[in-house]
Amino acid sequence: MKNMETLKNENMNLSDKIYIFDTTLRDGEQTPGVALTVDEKIQIATKLNNLGVDKIEVGFPASSNAEVESAREIKSMDLDSTLVGLARSLTSDIDAVLDADLEYIHTFIGTSPLHRDYKLQMSKEKIVETAVSAVEYAKDHGLTVEFSAEDATRTERDFLFDVFNNVVDAGVDFLDIPDTVGVLTPVVTRELITDIKNNFKTPISVHFHNDFGLATANTLTAIECGANQAHVTVNGLGERTGNCSLEELVITLKVAYGIDLGLDTTRLYSLSNLVGRFTGVKMPVNKPIVGANAFAHESGIHVHGILNNSSTYEPISPEMVGHSRRIVLGKHTGANALKSKLKDYHIDLDDKQFCKVFDEIKSLGDSGKCVTDDDLIAIAITELSSARETPIVLKGLGLSSGGGVSPTATVKLEIDGVEKEAASTGVGPVDAALNAIRLLIQDTMDIELEEYNLEAITGGTDALAEVFVISSDPDGNKSTGRSTNQDIVMASILAVLDSINKLLLIKRTKIN
Template sequence: MILFQNIRFLDTTLRDGEQTPGVALSTEEKLLIAQKLDDLGISTIEAGSAITSAGERESIKAITAEGLNAEICSYCRVMKPDVDYALECDVDSIHLVVPVSDLHINVKLRKDRETVRRMAMDVTEYAKDHGLIVELSGEDASRADLDFLKSLYTSGIDAGADRICFCDTVGLLVPEKTGTIFKDLSSSLSVPVAIHCHDDFGLAVSNTLSALRNGAQEAHMTINGIGERAGNTSFEEVVMALEWLYRYNTGIKCDEIYKVSRLVSRLTGIAVAVNKSLVGANAFTHEAGIHVHGLIADTSTYEPMKPEMIGRQRKVVLGKHAGKSSVTLALKELGLEADASQLNEIVSRVKELGDHGKKITDSDLQSIAETVLEIYRESKVNLEEFTVVSGNKITPTASVKLRLNGDNVVEAGIGDGPVDAAINAIKKAIAGVADIQLEEYHVDAITGGTDALVEVIVKLSKDGRMVTSRGARTDIIMASVEAVLNGINQLMQE
């Protein structure tokens, strides 16, 4: 059984990837990406198509002048001027693309099969005579007559082609057919055979792996799978499937993949889908409590591989699915510890926010945790019940029931608003024990939206001693009550 032999990678991010609608890279951007591709260990970088424009040639020249380890390639049509422009850019090789399906030959070129065969041979010989490596590609090969395709490839090899490529130009292959085709091509042709897939049906990676398993020795891919229409074969997916699923050593510096993915996304302006495998934002992000509980015991429970393998880090986000394990892990990362009762309260507040559709950030969690940790610090004053009434033409009124040194105290207060009324009620309730003054009051919305988590910070004083405390809730009144009670408990500590 044929299985992965001497695989090399041609990256076409700078050519096929740049053909993504709306993408145009500057010379500096192309050079930066090329350098990072070379650092990864890519065999061949298709730097562009020299015939395209003067600006494109400037970019290709900048890349060839960099002295990279990778072979630098220019895309060419079966026309000698294309080769001349490629030579002007001092590339190592050309990707010579020949339409091979009758649809392309008759409709696009308005020629016949034999004319196209002669064109392919003539341009291949011309390029070889000028010292270029030639990779001869059959465009729309998946819709071509296979016997004609093989004969054209054979003619190209006779003319000097160094490699042959089968292009699934509109993504019509299925893995089973791909395997059959590449067993045939790899056994009947005398040079390495490559696969170039598009992802119109989401099968580019599957077809590429099938081709490689059945004799192909080169894969054409792009970073993040960018390209025309639905894109090209995703580089990171093929490489990591080979490395992790098939245990084949690709020679790629896998721990640099994520950095290159982010760079390409930033420079092209093409956002990576959050659920994209390996490099999407959610690929190694966990929320569900049962998953995080498993991760703490053994990361392989809910991760196919360690994120560090491609240069990533695991993330735990908190929301309504969070459990004690998620919160414990997140608190640990913030340098905070909570006992069982504190943890239960923090989890409850996190879920309350999650039920409002919020994702809890580190700053949210820190605010919630610090608030809860202060509440549970041997509180002398605890809130038992709280009611507030406010509205148009109604004097804001609040009533509180506090547990004060073991006794229940009930008081009411009015104010300019519901928060002011609540604070006045609390001050009256503890007046017999301590005279607390509110010196400063400040509120911040930590998260956005009308149901945001708000953090209230108050400065309270008693007998010349001053403390600052906070409260964090989705309800500004409750956050204010919480902040005041936290401060009172601090001031009443002996």
């Protein structure tokens, strides 16, 4: 938050050390439709390690042999991040974590009435006994143990504390509070975490889901109240609507709270893109921090401010997260934005040319089109290469086809101030229109179309068509013509007329 005080204040019970526990490879992979290969997991783990996260939950070893093998391969890379394996409170699950050669286990059991009665069908006493046995077994085998009371936020407070007291006595290293179905609000989070911190000395971890869109807000509140560790995923992936977003949490802590976790935040954007490609889950353009529009500006007022001082409309610089700023062209574009774009591409226009390009951009924006940089370049180059004088001007165009009849074009031109109209057929609408133009200019000059090139500048059905032509006359003079338009026929006609006007000016110059 540039030139502003941070939110951190003396009333917060901030931990001396805040750990980032990334569970993209475990909970993130539980996103519906997502399945990562071993190689993909290795690449993501490497990037998370290079980013500097403290812990990486590499998977759920008991779920498959492939999970064990991928955990082993990641472990063999000797990363700096601590690697974690998930396990139910079962001896067999814990053995699978040991078999994966991991040294940190995240074990869990459901504690809420819903989980006790409908999923586990266990009494409170049996829940406590199972949880304690799992912690003791894992500790006896040399593992660092984090215990999660699944659905903790819908568990009776006295029973939750009873479970925690027993696993603490069994030697647990971290107590995790999962908001399994994302029902917390910041106010309730503050009360819950404060109560737990007041009753337990064991480090507290939080694992909050995003069902109500509050995972990051709740995690920040928990940290304010003394939580020592936050579970996160890249891009906020995870079951249903996902988990607390890694990039949102890290940047908010760094910028708004002034808490530098020692992570290389310039790697966040590339990490987000990699995970997006591997999972097939594309981020919304308005996703905070890493979305395509996170640092994009179109409004003329905003762009003017950004060009003078980026802090006017950006809370952080895009470089902080490895992103880049985009000036988007469209219906809200101002002159300053367009001038900045043209300068970036070293395109110099005089005032008249600039006004024409500006009007074209506005017109395209009003039609609902988002004008890309490639569109702008094509429009500007078209204006630069257009004839300075236009003795021949298009005044009207009509097209008809179908019913087994060859396409017909009716073209109206103004030639040296006199309007003329002609109709002609052709093998297609473009050919028909060009044949009509030849009829109209036959008394003025004769031309031969030597080259015709059509290209769609960008993808999509609303792409601008760019037409480039070379025409010649009987005297051997040649000229180029160029036009951009969303209508291919119109782009073709305007390009040919541009070429004809240049030939006509050449001819008249030689005569004079």
